[in-house]
Amino acid sequence: MLQQENPVKDYKSRVTIIGNIVVFSFAIILARLWFLQIHNGEQFLKYSLENILRKENLRAPRGLVLDRNNKILIHNVPRFDAIIIPQYLRNKNTSLKKLAKIIDLPVSRIEKILKKNSIQARYMPVVIKKNISMKEVAIIETENFKIPGISVRQFIGREYPEKEVGAHLLGYISEINRKQIPKLRKKYNYVYRPGDHIGQAGIEEVLDLHLRGENGHQIVEVDALGRARRHVGADKLFKGIINRPFKRGSNLRLTIDKDLQMVAYKSLEGKVGSAVVVDVETGEILAMVSRPSFDPSQFGRGISHEYWNSLITNENNPLLDRNIQEHYSPGSTFKTVTALAGLEEGLIDEKTEVKCKGHIKFGNRRFHCWKRGGHGKVNIYKAIKESCDIYFYKLAQILDIDVLAKYANMLGLGMKTGISLPREIPGLMPTKKWKKEYTGEKWQRGETLSVVIGQSFALTTPIQLAMSYAALANGGKVYRPHYLKEIFNNDGEVVEKNSPELIRSLKFKPKTLKILKKGLFKAVNEKKGTAYWFRGRGLNMAGKTGTSQVIRIASDKIYNKCEKMEYKFRHHGIFVSFAPVKNPKIAVSVVVEHGCHGSTAAAPVARNIIDQYMRTYQPETRSEILAEEKKMAQRVSKQ
Amino acid sequence: MITANFWAVIKKYDFSFFIITSAIFVVGILNLYSATHGSNSGVVSNLYQTQIFLFGFSLFIGFLISFLRPSTLARFSWPIYWVNIGLLLLVLFLGIQGMGAKRWILLGPFRLQPSEIMKISLILGLARFFTSKRYYSELNLKTLIIPSLFAFIPALLVIMQPDLGTGLVLLLIFFMVAFYVGLKWKTIMILGIIGLISGLGMYQFGLKGYQKKRITAFLNPGMEPKGLGYNAIQSKIAIGSGKFFGKGFKNSTQASLNYLPENHTDFVFSIFNEEHGFFGSLFLIGLYLVLFFRFLWLAQSVTDVYDSIVVIGVMSIFFWHTIVNMGMVTGLLPIVGLPLPLMSYGGSSLLTFGICVGLATSISNAKTLF
Incomplete structure (x- = not known):
């Protein structure tokens, strides 16, 4: 069987070379790992944390406003928006049709809103209709499992129980517009941020700084798709990252009865x-x-066209x-x-006729x-x-x-x-x-x-x-x-x-x-x-x-x-x-x-x-x- | 009699390959568990169980193969090779589609991936070829033509599926075997130049869009953070963030949050580095080196040329997979999609490596057992 005397011996030098190639290759890999992990490790660690953390703002509830006898003039109530998370939509056409029927909005309008928001981050909800009625909330909530991607989102609504009564004095809040930010910074020496809701008239405007409280934020872990997963706790990885709770606004007691x-x-x-x-x-x-008068509750979150026109x-x-x-x-x-x-000037008196x-x-x-x-x-x-x-x-x-x-x-x-x-x-x-x-x-x-x-x-x-x-x-x-x-x-x-x-x-x-x-x-x-x-x-x-x-x-x-x-x-x-x-x-x-x-x-x-x-x-x-x-x-x- | 014989066999049986691969596998299964445990999908989070089963199955096949005499294997080398070529042709016409490629054929209840077995068949074919002809001396360009056809034909068939990674591995295996058999240094240089030119030509004309994009992304990973270079960047972040000792077992943020796609297949090494750092890698690479040098030691200790070539071939399968995978996840090589032996999830590759271990063991045992 052996034509030569152990021909494998001829390959011995090649085995050594292959061995060297193997060692050399892994040396390169290790050098690369050294470069990534030791030389640049700190920076990559920072990236990996940034990757997964997202700051979520926590809006502070505004202060309450009471009358002189402690009856409520302005308070906060939970309100709801109808939202769509487009990435969760399964059967888009029928889903939109169903939603359109519930919130009484034409499908074309919903599609327009979706299109307008199509460039925003993925898995972020798109608000389709603001401040929907409790009946609409109930329908969407019960239908939710049948139409994935469509849901409701809660926000803090500003409510004026007496509606039009005394509305001018109380004023109303609405989202800050861009031009107001520099103006108000000068006036109050306070930095408002886009998206803030601020008092735009009456007491809400004058005492905004007292009523508004302080917004907080929490750091949330998100996955690569931008979906929030859990709140960052005391994990050793996240040392030094702290949440800031919001601070409620101060309450007012008015002289009003x-x-x-x-x-x-x-x-x-x-x-x-x-x-x-x-x-x-x-x-x-x-x-x-x-x-x-007007109903200040209507202003809180996007006043409707019809109401504003009226x-x-x-x-x-x-x-x-x-x-x-x-x-x-x-x-x-x-x-x-x-x-x-x-009388005071003495031009007339009691007897002057x-x-x-x-x-x-x-x-x-x-x-x-x-x-x-x-x-x-x-x-x-x-x-x-x-x-x-x-x-x-x-x-x-x-x-x-x-x-x-x-x-x-x-x-x-x-x-x-x-x-x-x-x-x-x-x-x-x-x-x-x-x-x-x-x-x-x-x-x-x-x-x-x-x-x-x-x-x-x-x-x-x-x-x-x-x-x-x-x-x-x-x-x-x-x-x-x-x-x-x-x-x-x-x-x-x-x-x-x-x-x-x-x-x-x-x-x-x-x-x-x-x-x-x-x-x-x-x-x-x-x-x-x-x-x-x-x-x-x-x-x-x-x-x-x-x-x-x-x-x-x-x-x-x-x-x-x-x-x-x-x-x-x-x-x-x-x-x-x-x-x-x-x-x-x-x-x-x-x-x-x-x-x-x-x-x-x-x-x-x-x-x-x-x-x-x-x-x-x-x-x-x-x-x-x-x-x-x-x-x-x-x-x-x-x- | 049988029992006595059995114990005699066991005493002389070379378990070293099984032991080393099992050691790497243990590291791999822990890493796989860590990479998948956080998944929302029950299927994914239970992958490690499947992997254990598959590894057991592969070991069993390898164990059976270890009792084949190398001479028997040599006799069946050609039939195995040609049947495999036939299967590759069959895939092109009758294969099942999966993830944009035709790679499988159905064999009753089994899904067969002929390109995986082709790696072994190629080695057997080449070993048979180089022993039957008198190619003991150095190989030059002319004498290389025929054996290279044995590699290029299946490689082309595989690339056409398309499976660029496996196709390239076939060629790499061929070059290592050829080098071992006696490729001239001059020939190597000429081949290098030809390879470069044909590589460029292939990039221009022969590659699918996504393959081209992967290479573009490799050359310029910062281009689109969430686009082409995304995997490469996330992989580097994962590795780099591990620093020296890593974030710790099950603490990978990149994997558990799905930042790294395919984190249980091609990118296991990234997760391993993220959790265990440079220190962990030293250990893992040490294990691989032990395996490779065990192969090399065996290759030079056997007396039969056929056996020696098969051992080198088997080693080269392990080696190329390991080095290409590590190179691609660390950003040194383009992402071509090759599993890391014994670490990545996947039945086909485990089976291939199991068979390889069986072959090596069989050859090692042949020295003493038969």
Whole structure:
């Protein structure tokens, strides 16, 4: 069998070479491993960790907002989005059709959304419809196992249980837009991030930094497909990687009384207007409503097109807070201020009497009293009570406009009240200087006649009227209106307490204030008083009606019936009041746009509000007043 | 009588190959378990059980083969070779499709992968050829033509399936055997040049799109992180992140999170490195070296040329698989898809290696047993 003597021996050298090749090859592999593991190991380890970790943001729930009696005004509730994870879809067409049916959205629209999001990371959910109803959630949840890839995702919804009531004060939140980020960084020295939801109006906007809390994040392990697998724990591999829990926002307790606000809102039913209620001794706002209004819950997460359109096409502008962002001629409610100026300046007193014939001639112009035929003999009480224009025209002839403006400004009229809310407007209190600067013309004395009865240039916001009447009621203290009682954290500890801020303390003669209060009381509580028919029971209310002319009315038409005019030309009805007169607690200012009269349109609203207030907060005083009224009525009927 | 004979056989039986391969397999099965235990799929997480069964089966086949006399084997070398060529042709026409390639034929309930057995058949054929003709002296270009045809024909048939990795391994086995038999250094250089030119030509015209892409990805792995070079990069990250002592058993983040596809087949070595680091690799490569030198020692200790060539051939199967696999997962070679012997999951390759071990044992035993 062996042709040679062990021929294998010839191969011996080759075996050695092959052995060397083997060793050499593995030496190369080991060198390579050394390079990867020892030389670059640290870096690759970092890569391998980055590979698998993803930062997930944890959105902090915003703080709660409560009213003065701890009733909820704003809170957070779980809400749901309908989502699709495209990579999990099995039978795309039928799945989309099923979803379309559940959430009532055309298939083409869903496909469009999917297409728009097709470039995002894989296994990230695509939101198809935001904020779906609980019924839709239930259907999707039960159908979920039949249509993989379609699901719901929870988020924290901001809910305003009272919806439109007080919406302007509370404001709303929505996603930050890109332009706001640099602006807000400058303003608050706080870095907001894209995707943050921030307060865009009202308290939500002003106190955003308190309400928002601090977002946290958690590090989640994901696989190569981007699917979250588990939360990173105390694994030694992940040493040094820490999650940051979110910090809830602070809670607010407001000065608002939810029930009182509801009464105010309901009383304005079907009207365009506003009502604001302030505590005369502190400047606390008890209620502040404006109509038409909006539902802030709708804004939280992508307002629907339809709803947004309905808001911005509404010619009554539901987004406008009429209490602070709209001004009106104060009308006759301003006569109180004119009277104050006259009394304080010594131009008139209790005994000053004027004869009202229904009109007065000034220069070559004829000024009319609202009451055709006139009031006859009028003193200051009757002038306020029956709102006699002639009395004030007469006063205007000896009252300088700048002096009047001074008194108006002292009470805070024609200037911002300084309430901590965005976009408050100042209104206007004309002076000679103002007119010169504004129109270039000199002040005409005739113009003073219009201003003393609150027409022409004079413009006030409803909240200014409330604050000025509050100052008259409390003896001359002008407060800054505020709505915040305290800020407290989640352990219930009060972090910040808001105390009343006195802006000015006015030294009026006690006699003057007494006269004005008496006049205002008569206007409501005595026959022929302009608001007599709306005086209510047990209120002890003082107040002044006002009519704010929308257009200048030709003198031959001033006695035409307002209700017969075209709606948009009708006067605004204003009523400002405080109660109870003996020991004033609250001041109420009501405006009803195109309501024609302060008495019929606005006074009933204030009456309802004060009635609710007296029942809640002053039940004893109320029963005393009721008893007194009863006695009075008996005496009257005996006579 | 039989019992006494049995004990005599056992005493003289060479268990060394079985022991070394089993040692590597134990490392491999632990690594496989670690790489797959975290899988969400029950099928994948139980792969290690299947692997144990397959290895047992392969050992059994190898054990049976170890009782074949080498001379018997030599007699059947040609029939085995030609039948295998026939099977490869059959695959091209009747094969079952799987993962974009035709590699299997159905033989009753079994799925047969002729390209795997071809590695062994080629060795047997070559050994028979080099012993029957008087090719004991050096091989030059002319005398290389005929034996190279024995390798190139099956290699081409395999590449056409397409299975580039196995095709290349067939050629590599041939070159190692030819070198052993006596390839001239001059011829090696000429062949090197021809190989380079034909390699470029093949890249241009002969490769499937995905094969081309793999090579492109190899040359430029950073190109697309989630695209072509993805495997290469993730493999390097896995290996590198192991550093010296590794992240520890079952602590691979790359495998358990599916960053590394095929982590239980072609990329087991990456996971092994991630978990056991450079230190682990030293140990594993040490085991492989023990195996290879056992082969080499056997090759030079036998007296029969046929036996010696078969042993070298068998060693070259192990060697090329090992070195190409390690080279590709460490980013030194393009990813061609070759399993790491005894470490990667897969029945066909385990069976091949089992048969190889059986052949080597048979040859070793022949010295003393028969």
